Amino acid sequence: MTTADLILQATDIRKSFGGVHALKGASITMRRGEITALIGDNGAGKSTLVRTISGIHRPDSGTITLDGEVVSLDTPKAAQKLGIETVQQNLALVEELTVWQNFFLGREKTKGVGPLRWLDRAAMKQTASTMLGDLAVNVPPVGSRVRRLSGGQRQAVAIARAAGWGSKIVIMDEPTAALGVQETERVEQIVRKLRDQGVAVLLISHNFDQVMRLADHVWVMRAGNAVAERRIAETSGDELVSLITGAKAA
Amino acid sequence: MTTADLILQATDIRKSFGGVHALKGASITMRRGEITALIGDNGAGKSTLVRTISGIHRPDSGTITLDGEVVSLDTPKAAQKLGIETVQQNLALVEELTVWQNFFLGREKTKGVGPLRWLDRAAMKQTASTMLGDLAVNVPPVGSRVRRLSGGQRQAVAIARAAGWGSKIVIMDEPTAALGVQETERVEQIVRKLRDQGVAVLLISHNFDQVMRLADHVWVMRAGNAVAERRIAETSGDELVSLITGAKAA
Amino acid sequence: MARPSAVRSALGEARRLSFWAENAAPIGLLVLVVVFAALSPTFLSPGNIKAMLVAAAILVILGVAQSFVITTGGIDLSISATMTVGAVGFGLAWQAGAGFIASALLAIIASTVIGVINGLLIASGKVTDFIATLGTLSLATGAALILSAGKPIQVTSIELLRITTGSVGVFGYPIIIAAVVGVLGWFVMFRTRFGLHVQAVGGSEESAVANGISATRVRIAVYVISAVLAGLAALLLVARVGAAEPTINTSYLLNSIAAVVLGGVSLTGGRAKIVGPILGALLLTALANGLTLLGVSQFYQPVAVGLVVVLAALLTRFQKK
Amino acid sequence: MARPSAVRSALGEARRLSFWAENAAPIGLLVLVVVFAALSPTFLSPGNIKAMLVAAAILVILGVAQSFVITTGGIDLSISATMTVGAVGFGLAWQAGAGFIASALLAIIASTVIGVINGLLIASGKVTDFIATLGTLSLATGAALILSAGKPIQVTSIELLRITTGSVGVFGYPIIIAAVVGVLGWFVMFRTRFGLHVQAVGGSEESAVANGISATRVRIAVYVISAVLAGLAALLLVARVGAAEPTINTSYLLNSIAAVVLGGVSLTGGRAKIVGPILGALLLTALANGLTLLGVSQFYQPVAVGLVVVLAALLTRFQKK
Amino acid sequence: GCSTGGGASDSGSTKVAAVIKGLDNPFFQAMEDGIDDTAKADKVSATVQAAADITDTTGQADKLTTLAGQDFGCFIVNPISGSNLVQGLAQVSAADKPIVNIDQPVDEKAAKAGGVKIATYIGTDNTKAGGKAGDFVASKVAAGSKIAIIGGISGDVTSAARVDGFKAAIDGKLDVVQESAADWNREKALTTATDILAANPGIAAFFAANDDMGLGIVKAVENAGLTGKVVVVSVDGNKDALQSVKDGGLSATVAQYPYAVGTLGVQACQVAIQGGKLPANVESPTALVTPDKADTALAKFPQPFESFDNPLEKLLK
């Protein structure tokens, strides 16, 4: 493997919230066309690391390299423009808006001329409906407000949204934590489909079976640092557990 | 088995939210000293059912029998008084309050005479600290605000709180969904310990391994109804999946 | 057999209650109109309708302005002070010999300055809306007094006179201007990206930001919109009273909020309405007009307004979520 | 090697900023006192200090009242109208020949009625705090006018006279009463179950309810507390001016909110403070006093108040979460 | 009571409509009483409407336009500002109904622009009233003494006129060390006066733009133990103020007799309805009430205590 394989390199990322040092110089890498898992105990800093990559948090120090070039991911918009989509742990849905409005939030389709542009509502409803149908079991009508959806339905909306933009990197922060069997199965299918399309997926999960099942590569975080990496083919659930707890050194 | 074994019977519970029929006459039972699991797809109505038992929702119709007597669980307080404690899916913590304040919320210890009573802060801090130490890996200081805790730490606080009141029934709505390996292990230990102390535990979980590992008995919900029950010893993960999806009739 | 029908009728009831709640403003308006028309023959005379509509114009514009702000979960307490600053701006320019257009522009610019301050404080300075606009309410009050040296400026402009007196049928020019503002407001809110972003930021700022929306820009924008509309309202105000006065007409502030609430908009933000607040503004105006027609003592008028606001709010409770 | 020290100094800066933010009210008060003392020799004279403290008493009490309401995430816009109703109640009872105690009780009962209406509307009627109290603001305004027929009622009671004139050192009786209210308020908020429940309901109503707290009762209680304190403030007001007047002193409303904000309390609720709002009330009073002493033009006074409120709010941003 | 007895046609209506300033002030209540009592005595139907408060310019305008469309024979108006009622008045004039302007004059230019014809103006010159207070203060304190002025809401027209009149009268004789605003409010005036007394121990006199604020100042003076040493003068002539003058609190008040203004307004309307010719200006009485006159003034309240020449009585048939 050469560094050319690496689509993303986050190097020595530090981030503190007031007195809490959430990241203490964490470095991870992701490879093209692979599913990279990120595991670690609660509070290890997984979500924080992922949020610096998706442009929500600005790291205190450290660099992020995308396709070999150092990039500045100051805003979620910037990350999206560079092809990084994220399913946040909190899903990032607006409850009072409808499913299709959430789907296209921030990248609405418009029609009209010049500066006089209005929303192309029909087209957006149509697209959202199709994309959601590919994923969810009980597809909610795209015109219903997210407030009325169950936890699983919301997750489905958020995942379908992130998967739908033909991006280079899709980050999923515990995407199946609240999902039932069928939905979990569908999400795993999508994740595989994304990989097969050449998308690099970063998956945070507490479910070892899932990680062993899906991922190609895994990074282990502990107390704000990425302490170890393993090829899935060369590790076992037990080894991962001992890496997480620190029972085994990296 | 006789009905005398049954600590709780919820019969024909119906509950609608506006036009959404979340429960369409669901009935479940729980036995003394057992762990009862409640599984089902997203939106099947698990949380809603559990919320009627813990006094948060008032069912539109149906009865709940505790120890053979029909009880009215109009408020969370009423349920607590009857010995029913719940770890809500959303944890029911107040972010701006400290850990010990959350711990004792609604049943504070006071000192003083007659109507002039004030909070016994020292005693509450002491107790909370002890009870939490039994459970969590990285015990947060009891004086810190919940706002500053990680997802896992919060879950630990909520579970320790529910487990700590010497109750008959403890309900846990997806208690380990956001937890790491070690925390999950601890929670499972606690669940077992509660059972060993004679507490009936109702566990909602999407994790089949966990259900097979922990539960004695399982109820399956689908679309607002409890469609099947099984002894864990007499079923398998595959059967449960087919019951959830409806591939197999009850 | 008895069950289902009981259930069904209960559901019907709920449906009916939520129907009333969703339509509190039009229904309330209708009830008021019927009651007042029965009690006073003049109420529905063309002259009185025209007078009511003209009187409602300023409040309609402020209601639309406030609705944009409230949809983001904010509130603009400085709205009537901003209007006063606009009025004083117009007066000063007029006094200095500027023409109507130049004076009108200056009025709107003066108002906009307050809006920009609000926006920067709230969006960039992360000051709570309530506090920031409470602060600018004081600042604008002082500014209006200082600029005008505390004295009203008499304005007799032909253009303003035409605005006051011109009409198409029972629709005076002021209410036509207000209607145009309403239609534009509706279009911007419900048919443009910006409007959707306003609702998104009000619904959940965190989620909106995670989707690449700049909450800062949206918040600044709604306060600027509010201020620009307050500036426009200032022109109507100067036209109406024939002078630019430095005192703040606080009742416009409270009524603009009441109109939005009567229109069924929740102060927590996220759910936009434009028609509702406009009807709310008409309702409040019709109420004051009817009570005056009936010769109800001044003392009872605040009681009537208070009751209407409280009743409407009680009804809103039954709105569908 | 350069890194850590840079990081440490940055942290120190943050620590310092948050220190300022946490203590905006005392620091602001101190700065004002130093500045005014330097500019005006009378500012720190015992006579002026006494006058300031007496003038601050009503606002201190209202600030404590408002702080309870705001901690639940609510707001009491009717607070000054409630005070007026209390004052009118006192005046009417006094005029009818009731003694001081009876009149005082009636004042507090009259205020409490408004508080109960607020509480029921908000807690049982699920009306937003802002709207409910906006409605009762109107209702109470009308009620005060109707009850008093719009006329001030002259009150010359020996007991009230004693309250106005009595003092211990520079501490007049009014500020002593206010101090007692402050101490009691602090104790109730931070050392009793009720206070904890107020904070819990403000922090997350859903979680509080799930833990068996009756949010309805807590909300009703805070509005009743607010109204009772407004009634007490009404006694001080009547004592102060020697008459029960039916006009609403809106500046008490705005200042009570400003005091709470200056005291570092967030309007979103959940985090209680009592000392902060009291210092905020003192600060606002000292500001008005100092500006008057210095003979600053009346036009500039709202600007000064606005600036102080905005600056304090900007500082609050750096508070530790 | 809504009698529609006489008013068959527009011109024939004998009903009188009055739009005055905020009723939350005793001054305007007395004015309303004057209108109501006179109307009752003369068996004329009168409707009185008032603005919500002293800043409610458009609300007052709305009230007038509401009434303007109705069947009234004559309008009495006391506008909040010089021009806020012009629009409604234009409507009234267009219908050729007489307008009696009381207390606060309608701005001449604005009236002309709007085609408003004012039948008569009845009122006291607020500037003159302030002047009377000024003369009194100047006569009471040593030349060059330090004095302070407390006005109503900043920017209010009436307050400005009274204060201007006062200042003109004492110009060059006394030293105004401070001018503040107390929003027509007794408690604010009390606080402000307390502060001013602290800042300027040697202050000899206060002028307040209305009685309510004057009474607040009296209280402040009393609290400072300076009763009798500081002259306090205000304008209005409310009952409480007259009592205070009698009791030695206020040094004097310039009574404007709002009750009489109301009475004159109704009488002027009657004359106009009967087709009589009204003088362009009717000066309603004002009088400086000093302690020696307070008893008489109180006894006669709300009527003027000094007889005055009422030109309207002669015109009434």
Ligand SMILES: Nc1ncnc2c1ncn2[C@@H]1O[C@H](COP(=O)(O)OP(=O)(O)OP(=O)(O)O)[C@@H](O)[C@H]1O
């Ligand atoms: N906005 C924030 N403000 C303050 N502290 C924060 C913030 N976000 C995260 N933290 C803290 O940073 C640390 C790392 O949190 P993070 O959410 O990244 O953990 P995680 O690995 O995602 O845990 P989990 O598995 O529970 O989701 C925790 O101690 C957390 O409390």
Ligand SMILES: Nc1ncnc2c1ncn2[C@@H]1O[C@H](COP(=O)(O)OP(=O)(O)OP(=O)(O)O)[C@@H](O)[C@H]1O
């Ligand atoms: N407060 C509510 N208002 C409206 N609808 C609700 C409410 N609570 C639940 N529902 C609806 O009731 C149905 C059942 O929801 P519930 O939360 O009980 O499902 P669940 O089985 O717990 O699902 P999950 O596994 O996703 O947590 C869903 O369709 C949900 O949208």
Ligand SMILES: [Mg+2]
């Ligand atoms: Mg996380």
Ligand SMILES: [Mg+2]
């Ligand atoms: Mg659930």
